[in-house]
Amino acid sequence: MKTQVFGDIRVDSIAEFDNWAIEPHWLLVGATAEGVAEHEHWLGPRLVEAGTGKLIVRSHAYLIRTRHHTILFDTCCGNDKERPDCPQWHRLQTPFLQNLARAGVLPEQIDFVMCSHLHADHIGWNTRLHNGEWVPTFPNARYLISKGEFDWWSEAIDTGRVLSHRKQPFDDSVLPVVKHGLATFVDDDYAIENEMPDEVRYLPLSGHTKHHCGLYLRSRSQDAIFAGDAIHHPIQFARPDWVNGLNCYDRAAAIQVIHKLIARCIDTPTKLLTAHFPAPTAGCVVSDAGQTRFRFDDD
Ligand SMILES: [Zn+2]
Numbered sequence: 001m002k003t004q005v006f007g008d009i010r011v012d013s014i015a016e017f018d019n020w021a022i023e024p025h026w027l028l029v030g031a032t033a034e035g036v037a038e039h040e041h042w043l044g045p046r047l048v049e050a051g052t053g054k055l056i057v058r059s060h061a062y063l064i065r066t067r068h069h070t071i072l073f074d075t076c077c078g079n080d081k082e083r084p085d086c087p088q089w090h091r092l093q094t095p096f097l098q099n100l101a102r103a104g105v106l107p108e109q110i111d112f113v114m115c116s117h118l119h120a121d122h123i124g125w126n127t128r129l130h131n132g133e134w135v136p137t138f139p140n141a142r143y144l145i146s147k148g149e150f151d152w153w154s155e156a157i158d159t160g161r162v163l164s165h166r167k168q169p170f171d172d173s174v175l176p177v178v179k180h181g182l183a184t185f186v187d188d189d190y191a192i193e194n195e196m197p198d199e200v201r202y203l204p205l206s207g208h209t210k211h212h213c214g215l216y217l218r219s220r221s222q223d224a225i226f227a228g229d230a231i232h233h234p235i236q237f238a239r240p241d242w243v244n245g246l247n248c249y250d251r252a253a254a255i256q257v258i259h260k261l262i263a264r265c266i267d268t269p270t271k272l273l274t275a276h277f278p279a280p281t282a283g284c285v286v287s288d289a290g291q292t293r294f295r296f297d298d299d
Contacts, residue, residue: 001013001279001280001281001282001297002280002297004224004271004273004282004297005222006217006218006219006220006222006223006224006271007197007198007218007219007220007221007222008066008067008197008198008219008220009064009065009066009067009198009200009217009219010064010065011062011063011064011065011217011224011273012062012063012065012103013060013061013062013063013279013280013281013282014060014061014062014063014072014096014099014100014103015058015059015060015096015099015279016059016060016061016076016077016092016094016096016099016125017058017059017088017092017094018058018278018279019056019058019278020056020057020058020059020088021049021052021054021055021056022054022055022056022057023054023055024036024053024054024055027055027057027232027233027244028055028232028233028235028236028239028242028243028244028245029242029243029244029245029248029251030239030241030242030243030245031055031235031239031242033053035239035242036048036053036055036235037053039235039238039239040053042293043234043235046278046296047233047234047235047277047278048235055233055235056278057232057233057276057277057278058276058277058278058279058281059076059077059121059276060076060275060281061073061074061075061076061096061125062074062226062273063100063103063105064200064217066192066193066198066200066219067198068193069111069112069192069193069200070105070109070110070111070112071110071111071112071113071114071192071200072110072112072113072114072125072138072141073114073115073116073215073226074114074115074116074122074226074228074275075113075115075122075123075124075125075126075137075173076096076121076122076124076125077089077092077120077121077124077125078092078096078123078124078125078126078127078128078137078173079092079093079094079096079124079125079128079129080092080093080128080129081120081124081168081169081172081173082168082172083120083165083168083169084165085165086120089120089121089124092124096125097125097137107137107138107139108138108139108140109140110138110140110141111140111141111142112141112142112143112144112192113126113138113141113142113143113144114144114192114202114215115143115145116205116212116213116214116215116226116228116229116275117146117149117208117209117211117212117213117228117229118145118149118150118153118169118170118174118209119169119209119229119247120168120169120173122228122229122275123169123173123174124169124173125137126138126143126173126174126176126177127172127173127176127177133176134172134173134176135176135180136176136177136180136182138182139182141182142182142183142184143177143182143183143184144184144186144190144192144202145174145177145183145184145185145186146185146186146187146188146202146211146213147185147186147187148188148210148211149209149210149211149212149213150174150183150185152209152210152211153166153170153174154170157170186202187202188202188204188206188211188213189201189202189203189204190202197218197219197220197221198218198219199216199217199218199219200215200216200217201215201216202214202215202216203215203216203225203226205227205228205230205257205260205261206249206250206253206257207230207243207248207249207250207251207253207254207255207256207257208228208229208230208243208244208247208248208249208254208257209229209249210249210250212228212229212230212249213228214226214227214228214230215228222269223269223270223271224270224271224272224273224282225261225264225265225270225271225272225273226273226274226275227261227272227273227274227275228275229244229275229276230254230257230258230261231258231261231274232244232275232276233276233277234277234293234294236258237258237262237285237292237293237294238291238292238293240255240258240259240262241255243255243258261285262285262292265284265285266285266286266287266292267285267286267287268284268285269284270284271283271284272284272285272294277294277296280296280297280298282296282297283295283296283297283299
């Protein structure tokens with residue numbers, strides 16, 4: 001993604017990995033090979049792997065620079081994390097911090113870390129391994145964590161409501177931040193910037209998790225919605241009934257959220273900045289001969 005400019009705010013994508021091809025039914029409950037094949041002609045090889053019909057996704061963070069603050073939204077999987085249940089995320093060694101440096105920012109310069117939700121692939125770089133201990137990667141940042149999301153996971157883990165492999169990411173990527181005093185628990189519509197002309201705030205998009213939040217950004221009347229895991233792949237514009245059900249808190253709500261995003265963005269200049277669409281990750285929701293489609297910025 002080229003640097004996106006919204007008024008006085010600049011946004012860059014910081015890559016963790018690209019081109020992860022996933023079995024459709026693993027990413028989206030209800031998706032079938034035949035169902036994907038029906039849409040392959042408009043999705044193309046960027047989004048559906050030729051020959052296998054697998055859906056292609058990416059992992060990256062957004063670096064947001066306002067006049068006052070440097071913000072990181074969603075912190076990917078992280079390096080060295082033990083994720084034996086998901087080989088793609090297990091003990092990664094990626095140049096994520098070098099990619100951040102290439103965008104001109106050192107970890108010490110991040111003012112705020114925001115995470116759409118507390119799944120392993122959105123909190124990983126919250127911490128890094130240092131002398132055998134998980135320490136905050138961004139030592140001068142305030143980590144803005146939804147209070148509702150944190151409480152939900154704390155209780156779910158304490159009561160054994162979630163599988164034990166869910167506990168590990170919470171233990172290695174959330175609790176160390178709290179222990180080091182860098183966490184601030186906030187409401188699901190918390191605003192960092194709300195002085196005209198700039199606005200940067202969490203946007204409640206409950207469904208994928210109970211307190212899943214996107215991010216809303218506006219500056220000088222140009223705006224964007226960061227979708228987080230409200231949508232995983234552009235095929236969902238045609239099949240909003242296919243959602244990431246395995247990990248999903250409330251499938252019906254997750255489907256409603258996709259409809260809400262479409263209604264909010266379709267045929268408007270509002271940019272949709274996604275968490276898992278392949279590069280350039282950003283684009284607009286458009287209607288095309290009665291169908292809802294995603295127009296990537298480079299289309
Ligand atoms: Zn995700």
